[in-house]
Amino acid sequence: MKSLLTRGRIPFLVLLLAATAWLGLHAARVGVETNNESLNTSEPGQTESYDRFKATFGSDEDLLLAVVHPKLLEAEGLGFLAQLTDRIAPLEGVRHVFSLANAQQIVTGEGGAEMAPVAAPPFDAPGFAQRVRAALDRNPDFTGLFVAADRHSAGILIEIEDRPGDTQYRSALIDSLRQMMAETGGGPGVELHLTGIAVQKHDVSELIERDRNLLMPIAVVVLGLVLASFFRSLLGVALPLAVTGITVAWTLGCYQLAGLEVNAITALLPPILMVLSLGVSIHLIQGWLDASDAAVDRTTRIRGVVRRLVFPCSFCTLTTAIGFGSLITSDMPAVQQFGIFAALGVVVAFAIGMTLVPVGLSFFEPPSAPLRTSQHRLIRTALDWAARISVDHPWRVLAIFSGITAVSLAGLPLLRNNTDLVRFLKSDAPLHRDTMFIDSHLSGASTLEFVVSRRDAAPLASQDAVQRMAAFEQAVLTHPEVTGVSDILAVLRQLQRGESGGEELVLPPDERATAYAFDLLEAAPEQGLIRKLVAPDFTAARFSVRVHAVGTSVAARLADSILEEGRRALGDAYRLDATGAFYRVAGDSNRLVDSQVKSFASAVVLVFIAIGVLLRSARLTVISFVPNVMPIVWTGGMMGWFGIDLSTGTAMIASSVIGLVVDDTIHYLDHYRHEYRGDARAAIEKTTAEVGAPLLINNLVLVLGFWVGSFGSFKPTIYFSLLSGVTMITALVCDLFVTPASLVLLDRPRRSTA
Amino acid sequence: MKRSHAASLLLCCAWAAAAASAEPLIPPRLAPLLDAAHDRIVQRSFVPSEEQKVGELRIVRRGAAEVVQTLLYTKVLSRVVGEIRKKELANWPADQPGHADAIRYVETIAAVQKQIWDRMPRTESARDRRQKMFIEFVLTGSSALIAVGSFEMDEAEGAVRVLRRELLVVLEPSRHYAERNMRLIVADSFHAGEAELGPLLEAMPLLRAGNAR
Numbered sequence: 011m012k013s014l015l016t017r018g019r020i021p022f023l024v025l026l027l028a029a030t031a032w033l034g035l036h037a038a039r040v041g042v043e044t045n046n047e048s049l050n051t052s053e054p055g056q057t058e059s060y061d062r063f064k065a066t067f068g069s070d071e072d073l074l075l076a077v078v079h080p081k082l083l084e085a086e087g088l089g090f091l092a093q094l095t096d097r098i099a100p101l102e103g104v105r106h107v108f109s110l111a112n113a114q115q116i117v118t119g120e121g122g123a124e125m126a127p128v129a130a131p132p133f134d135a136p137g138f139a140q141r142v143r144a145a146l147d148r149n150p151d152f153t154g155l156f157v158a159a160d161r162h163s164a165g166i167l168i169e170i171e172d173r174p175g176d177t178q179y180r181s182a183l184i185d186s187l188r189q190m191m192a193e194t195g196g197g198p199g200v201e202l203h204l205t206g207i208a209v210q211k212h213d214v215s216e217l218i219e220r221d222r223n224l225l226m227p228i229a230v231v232v233l234g235l236v237l238a239s240f241f242r243s244l245l246g247v248a249l250p251l252a253v254t255g256i257t258v259a260w261t262l263g264c265y266q267l268a269g270l271e272v273n274a275i276t277a278l279l280p281p282i283l284m285v286l287s288l289g290v291s292i293h294l295i296q297g298w299l300d301a302s303d304a305a306v307d308r309t310t311r312i313r314g315v316v317r318r319l320v321f322p323c324s325f326c327t328l329t330t331a332i333g334f335g336s337l338i339t340s341d342m343p344a345v346q347q348f349g350i351f352a353a354l355g356v357v358v359a360f361a362i363g364m365t366l367v368p369v370g371l372s373f374f375e376p377p378s379a380p381l382r383t384s385q386h387r388l389i390r391t392a393l394d395w396a397a398r399i400s401v402d403h404p405w406r407v408l409a410i411f412s413g414i415t416a417v418s419l420a421g422l423p424l425l426r427n428n429t430d431l432v433r434f435l436k437s438d439a440p441l442h443r444d445t446m447f448i449d450s451h452l453s454g455a456s457t458l459e460f461v462v463s464r465r466d467a468a469p470l471a472s473q474d475a476v477q478r479m480a481a482f483e484q485a486v487l488t489h490p491e492v493t494g495v496s497d498i499l500a501v502l503r504q505l506q507r508g509e510s511g512g513e514e515l516v517l518p519p520d521e522r523a524t525a526y527a528f529d530l531l532e533a534a535p536e537q538g539l540i541r542k543l544v545a546p547d548f549t550a551a552r553f554s555v556r557v558h559a560v561g562t563s564v565a566a567r568l569a570d571s572i573l574e575e576g577r578r579a580l581g582d583a584y585r586l587d588a589t590g591a592f593y594r595v596a597g598d599s600n601r602l603v604d605s606q607v608k609s610f611a612s613a614v615v616l617v618f619i620a621i622g623v624l625l626r627s628a629r630l631t632v633i634s635f636v637p638n639v640m641p642i643v644w645t646g647g648m649m650g651w652f653g654i655d656l657s658t659g660t661a662m663i664a665s666s667v668i669g670l671v672v673d674d675t676i677h678y679l680d681h682y683r684h685e686y687r688g689d690a691r692a693a694i695e696k697t698t699a700e701v702g703a704p705l706l707i708n709n710l711v712l713v714l715g716f717w718v719g720s721f722g723s724f725k726p727t728i729y730f731s732l733l734s735g736v737t738m739i740t741a742l743v744c745d746l747f748v749t750p751a752s753l754v755l756l757d758r759p760r761r762s763t764a
Numbered sequence: 765m766k767r768s769h770a771a772s773l774l775l776c777c778a779w780a781a782a783a784a785s786a787e788p789l790i791p792p793r794l795a796p797l798l799d800a801a802h803d804r805i806v807q808r809s810f811v812p813s814e815e816q817k818v819g820e821l822r823i824v825r826r827g828a829a830e831v832v833q834t835l836l837y838t839k840v841l842s843r844v845v846g847e848i849r850k851k852e853l854a855n856w857p858a859d860q861p862g863h864a865d866a867i868r869y870v871e872t873i874a875a876v877q878k879q880i881w882d883r884m885p886r887t888e889s890a891r892d893r894r895q896k897m898f899i900e901f902v903l904t905g906s907s908a909l910i911a912v913g914s915f916e917m918d919e920a921e922g923a924v925r926v927l928r929r930e931l932l933v934v935l936e937p938s939r940h941y942a943e944r945n946m947r948l949i950v951a952d953s954f955h956a957g958e959a960e961l962g963p964l965l966e967a968m969p970l971l972r973a974g975n976a977r
Contacts, residue, residue: 119846120846120849120850121842121843121845121846121847121849122842122843122846522884525893526839526840529839529840529893530840530843532839532840533816533818533838533839533840533843535816
């Protein structure tokens with residue numbers, strides 16, 4: 011350390027600058043993930059099932075463009091619809107476009123059932139609107155998907171291609187569609203709304219980019235202001251911010267070198283790294299300012315401060331890294347990446363802080379007396395009061411805090427595991443608005459996919475199979491969340507009506523008619539729509555269950571219920587599997603929370619083992635447990651009472667924060683241990699007075715830094731930021747009240763013996 | 765009254781038995797024209813295409829006779845017959861000679877299709893459910909006829925081999941209708957214009973000559 015602070019200073023700074031420039035260059039090249047793939051878990055069974063589904067039926071990421079037109083079913087409205095359909099069809103990445111303008115119905119022709127357009131041109135022919143209305147009345151399956159029940163809104167279903175290696179085509183398509191929507195206009199009373207999973211992915215990517223550009227500058231300003239107000243010197247602002255900048259550059263550089271792109275979760279890394287990397291700098295600078303040995307030379311003074319703080323700071327780094335590192339147990343790649351790189355960032359921050367700050371300080375003359383402002387005096391008065399209350403009324407303190415914990419514990423069962431991709435966004439976001447419109451006017455905005463097959467892999471072209479599938483369909487439709495089902499049975503009913511020449515929509519009545527209906531499907535010249543509903547060899551049938559815009563909590567329960575009822579209706583000879591993008595999100599959400607609970611449990615164990623090793627005292631380790639678990643329980647309870655869901659973002663709070671909040675306890679107990687001379691009261695008062703201020707400023711920085719995330723675009727990350735900040739405030743309060751109160755209480759027997 | 769019922773019943777049974785077992789009565793002079801034992805296939809094409817085939821069209825030499833043979837093997841024979849009907853009515857409108865022959869032809873193949881359909885087992889869904897019907901337009905220097913029936917086949921490497929034929933109906937249309945229809949069918953199946961049939965009909969002098977007339 012001595013040589014680093016003297017002749018090694020310049021080479022060190024040159025090396026640091028070079029490394030930072032190289033990694034910073036890589037950090038600047040970090041791209042944004044456009045397909046949200048890292049938000050899917052790596053559960054192999056589900057991935058395999060979904061891949062099989064896509065290989066058989068194509069992509070389930072259809073887009074839905076809702077068109078509101080005052081004269082929808084007249085020449086004007088359908089002409090507009092036809093114009094939109096024709097403009098969308100040739101766009102890059104579009105496989106098929108289905109709308110009322112090109113929809114086909116099955117009618118009775120000369121040779122049996124044959125296809126005929128629902129809206130046959132010319133649209134201005136006499137009686138056209140009546141014919142279209144009659145066709146819609148005859149084909150109730152079109153209502154909800156292609157036209158609203160009130161006949162004022164229409165849906166254009168856009169089937170997009172599945173290009174596994176291409177991450178850009180979806181975005182380009184959404185941009186083209188939005189541009190077309192803006193250009194088309196359509197006149198008074200005309201509205202266009204676009205939704206679909208591809209739109210969600212596109213908008214999420216754009217918002218990540220927006221957050222990345224917004225949150226970093228805000229974090230720099232906020233942290234700069236806090237540091238300036240506390241240290242009142244350029245040095246106190248520049249050195250911590252330099253450590254922060256280097257930490258972010260190094261960590262994101264490594265992130266880019268690992269071949270990763272930013273996703274909705276890792277978008278939080280830069281502001282959080284900025285916050286996490288300040289602790290070491292703050293403690294070092296505060297220690298340097300507070301050092302009373304003014305007589306010694308500046309190098310010795312700095313070395314003394316470093317020697318005193320290296321141990322607690324390294325343990326704080328270790329515990330914080332353990333907290334974040336525990337996220338590696340998550341099934342979700344985005345959370346794993348967040349955990350790994352936050353942990354790495356903490357370690358980098360420690361290494362940079364412990365070297366750059368001393369080197370930086372070595373260029374300056376230390377102050378002759380500690381900084382004392384009115385603000386500092388206020389802090390000291392508050393800290394003295396806290397210490398006094400804790401040592402004078404330890405039982406009361408513990409009773410009050412235990413009461414709050416009990417209320418919080420009662421809120422924990424109210425916590426709901428729910429991820430809602432649309433409601434993740436603020437209510438004024440275009441996707442949120444459009445999806446809610448489509449959900450209330452047309453079909454449900456989300457789709458749960460189910461695949462029926464026979465266990466013996468035989469085709470489903472038998473009457474038994476059709477009857478059982480019909481029973482399954484009926485069971486699905488009884489759920490209030492379900493708005494409709496798209497399946498091959500609807501086509502079979504239309505075929506049967508066309509073949510029989512009747513009016514009633516019924517399934518083929520016998521074995522022969524059923525087999526013939528499937529023969530007709532096989533021979534149909536236009537296979538596009540049929541292939542979306544049934545496998546080419548008829549061994550698998552798709553049931554696309556459209557549901558209202560619900561979160562994963564409802565969706566997961568609904569899917570389980572449908573699976574159970576479906577398996578009962580289909581019998582043992584049949585298989586029923588649930589899959590699809592939405593089902594995956596629902597499953598992922600549940601698994602995520604399970605894995606976060608495990609991750610939190612492992613983090614707690616590891617963190618307290620580390621504390622035990624540091625303090626080498628079972629009594630102090632037990633004492634440290636209470637004020638750290640308490641605030642996490644409070645936050646959980648608060649989420650339960652206020653109806654804040656456990657989701658991708660909020661499920662990370664406990665694991666992420668446990669490593670941070672114990673830092674205060676480590677610093678407090680480490681200092682207490684050094685001050686303790688047989689009188690807990692005196693040691694506590696001295697410890698609170700001396701450690702309280704840096705803890706307060708460190709926490710203030712952490713809290714404000716986390717709260718910068720509340721300017722983000724996603725509610726889970728906003729909640730993550732706000733609640734993490736709140737947890738750190740409550741953790742500090744616990745450390746200043748519960749820790750000393752516990753120390754006093756557990757110290758009493760020894761005092762009385764003495 | 766009872767006797768009348770019994771007579772009707774007897775008549776129905778006799779008709780049904782005849783329909784089920786007996787082949788049509790063929791005049792001896794036409795019999796050699798329907799014997800496919802020594803057919804030489806000159807050209808063949810899948811109908812409507814190799815990718816979505818419902819059958820195939822063959823240009824065949826049968827001794828001195830020239831044959832345009834359609835083998836249909838499809839689960840949706842009624843649809844194919846419906847398509848043939850549409851084309852026939854378009855090619856032979858009501859105000860043109862040959863219209864009556866066309867009507868008789870489409871009615872015949874519709875009846876044979878129904879007969880083949882009715883013979884299909886009603887419960888088995890796993891076996892080969894394709895309905896197989898052959899249609900032959902046969903032309904010699906002196907006669908023209910249409911033979912319609914069912915057949916059994918096997919397939920090896922995409923090639924169909926007729927194992928057994930059952931002749932169900934024989935029609936004797938006008939020579940003008942048969943000759944021109946054969947040319948139209950070949951043109952349609954080989955996706956060629958009627959004027960471009962020369963190379964396809966190189967081994968079929970009668971049909972080629974028909975174009976000259």
